[in-house]
Amino acid sequence: MTKVKYDIEKANEDGPFKATPLWCSARLGLALIGFFMFFHLYAQRIGMSVAIVCMVNHTAVLDMSDGDVSVGNATSSVVASQCLGNSPSENGTNKLKDGPFAWPKDIQGHILGAFFYGYLVSQVPGGLLAERYGGKWVLIGSLGLSTLATMLTPVAARASYILLIFLRVLCGIGSGALYPAMHAMLGQWAPPLERSKLCGITYAGSMMGNVIALPVSGILCQYGFDEGWASVFYVFGITTTVCIVIWTLTTSNTPATHPRISKGERDYIIRSLRAEGTTDVKTNLCQMPWLKFMTSGPVWALIIANFCTDWGLYTYLTNIPTFYREVLNFDIQSNGIYSALPFLGLWAIMNISPMIADKLRASGTMSTIHVRKLFNTIGLIGPAAFLIGLSFIDCTQTVLAVVILVLAVTVSGFVFSGYFVNHMDIAPRYAGTLMGIANGLSASAGFIAPYVASVVTKPQTRESWQIVFFIAAGVYTFGAIMYCILASGEIQPWANDSSEMTADEVDVKSSSSNIYRPKNGNVALEPMLSKQGQESDSKLKDPAEPMLSESHRPNSAEAV
Numbered sequence: 001m002t003k004v005k006y007d008i009e010k011a012n013e014d015g016p017f018k019a020t021p022l023w024c025s026a027r028l029g030l031a032l033i034g035f036f037m038f039f040h041l042y043a044q045r046i047g048m049s050v051a052i053v054c055m056v057n058h059t060a061v062l063d064m065s066d067g068d069v070s071v072g073n074a075t076s077s078v079v080a081s082q083c084l085g086n087s088p089s090e091n092g093t094n095k096l097k098d099g100p101f102a103w104p105k106d107i108q109g110h111i112l113g114a115f116f117y118g119y120l121v122s123q124v125p126g127g128l129l130a131e132r133y134g135g136k137w138v139l140i141g142s143l144g145l146s147t148l149a150t151m152l153t154p155v156a157a158r159a160s161y162i163l164l165i166f167l168r169v170l171c172g173i174g175s176g177a178l179y180p181a182m183h184a185m186l187g188q189w190a191p192p193l194e195r196s197k198l199c200g201i202t203y204a205g206s207m208m209g210n211v212i213a214l215p216v217s218g219i220l221c222q223y224g225f226d227e228g229w230a231s232v233f234y235v236f237g238i239t240t241t242v243c244i245v246i247w248t249l250t251t252s253n254t255p256a257t258h259p260r261i262s263k264g265e266r267d268y269i270i271r272s273l274r275a276e277g278t279t280d281v282k283t284n285l286c287q288m289p290w291l292k293f294m295t296s297g298p299v300w301a302l303i304i305a306n307f308c309t310d311w312g313l314y315t316y317l318t319n320i321p322t323f324y325r326e327v328l329n330f331d332i333q334s335n336g337i338y339s340a341l342p343f344l345g346l347w348a349i350m351n352i353s354p355m356i357a358d359k360l361r362a363s364g365t366m367s368t369i370h371v372r373k374l375f376n377t378i379g380l381i382g383p384a385a386f387l388i389g390l391s392f393i394d395c396t397q398t399v400l401a402v403v404i405l406v407l408a409v410t411v412s413g414f415v416f417s418g419y420f421v422n423h424m425d426i427a428p429r430y431a432g433t434l435m436g437i438a439n440g441l442s443a444s445a446g447f448i449a450p451y452v453a454s455v456v457t458k459p460q461t462r463e464s465w466q467i468v469f470f471i472a473a474g475v476y477t478f479g480a481i482m483y484c485i486l487a488s489g490e491i492q493p494w495a496n497d498s499s500e501m502t503a504d505e506v507d508v509k510s511s512s513s514n515i516y517r518p519k520n521g522n523v524a525l526e527p528m529l530s531k532q533g534q535e536s537d538s539k540l541k542d543p544a545e546p547m548l549s550e551s552h553r554p555n556s557a558e559a560v
Contacts, residue, residue: 025265037244109455383411
């Protein structure tokens with residue numbers, strides 16, 4: 001394939017087609033506010049992983065076990081005794097008190113996994129509603145429900161663990177719509193060559209939520225009000241409410257409806273998306289190509305990569321605090337701080353890798369699909385290798401264990417420039433729905449992985465955690481291989497807009513130039529391509545090349 005640069009200065013009779021700076025733009029503002037929405041989404045999610053360490057009466061749980069804790073070889077026993085002798089809790093420093101709840105390991109697994117039961121359900125509806133009515137209000141309603149469930153968590157926990165599980169399911173239902181709704185919004189806001197960048201900024205908030213929430217939750221557990229652990233849910237519930245209010249006052253569903261966006265930026269966003277073939281046609285459920293989705297190799301590449309990434313990520317999210325306590329013998333305050341380090345690295349790589357990915361595409365060095373496959377492979381194979389190494393570490397090598405874990409989670413951030421934005425490459429019009437499908441099916445990893453870990457690690461030995469990490473490494477590797485086989489970087493035929501213009505919407509100024517204007521003669525803010533132009537534009541094989549130089553430009557309608 002001939003690689004060419006974007007011709008952003010594509011000229012027409014009304015002047016050049018110019019890109020507007022990202023800095024201080026409305027689209028950057030949307031990404032930054034989205035950053036804080038996802039920050040709080042993950043703060044609510046991860047809070048339970050730390051709080052449950054403080055909520056459980058570990059002494060009572062060990063007494064209830066059938067002697068499984070003694071399982072392990074002689075070497076493990078010696079190592080464990082050495083670690084316990086050196087642990088802060090044994091010396092009376094920062095000793096973690098047992099919590100009020102004697103929940104066995106399997107109940108703990110259900111509590112940690114319950115979030116994902118609801119998370120699975122709301123993915124596709126969230127994407128469909130966002131594509132039909134706009135992502136702004138879907139995000140408000142869904143995160144609002146999650147916040148309400150979070151703030152009621154202490155009451156539910158003291159009443160019944162079944163009620164707690166129910167509230168965690170509600171929290172998952174609310175949280176599940178956020179990614180597909182945001183994907184639908186970014187599909188209307190992100191110019192093609194800024195897609196990785198804006199997605200990276202927005203979704204990096206999720207990892208920063210982990211970075212801040214893990215140590216803060218640990219501190220609140222130890223020093224907070226209402227027995228400590230309950231304050232985790234109240235504090236994050238209040239800050240999330242403030243964030244929702246700011247989102248409501250400052251965002252709009254599309255550039256065309258934003259009250260403060262400049263005309264130049266609005267025209268740039270809309271025209272660059274039109275040149276790629278993206279439209280803002282409302283989703284019609286009766287005309288959705290559901291069968292095409294389910295029989296498309298590139299769609300299955302997204303689903304498989306998403307599932308395998310989530311398996312590893314949720315293994316980290318829900319089990320790192322427990323691993324640190326059971327294997328490395330960290331106290332709760334150190335637990336929170338060290339648990340945050342891997343996600344600080346992940347946050348950094350989520351901001352750096354999109355800039356590299358967009359630069360490779362814009363310069364013509366690599367095509368879209370080659371960039372996606374390269375970054376996705378690094379983001380899956382890298383963590384798999386580090387997890388295998390981590391499985392052989394014990395609590396006499398705590399520094400090495402933390403370093404390997406940080407590297408494993410950090411490298412996984414490359415997938416956010418791989419499969420994670422690939423929905424908008426292959427079907428910008430259905431990006432929200434495809435994200436809902438892939439993320440929804442992948443959410444099953446969110447309750448399967450924690451439950452598997454809770455069952456396998458009942459003995460609370462290094463050997464049991466070794467099995468958990470080997471399983472995650474195998475899942476990662478499978479995802480990398482299947483994505484390389486099935487993925488695509490081209491807009492799929494079923495994703496092209498086949499709508500036709502009517503005579504009242506446009507008049508033809510020149511049949512030879514295929515330039516269209518509204519009846520009032522003003523330049524169209526949302527230029528419409530003729531059927532002929534659409535057919536010609538579909539010949540552009542790589543979405544990274546929607547605008548060609550004069551010598552390579554096909555005979556298609558020019559965006560006004």
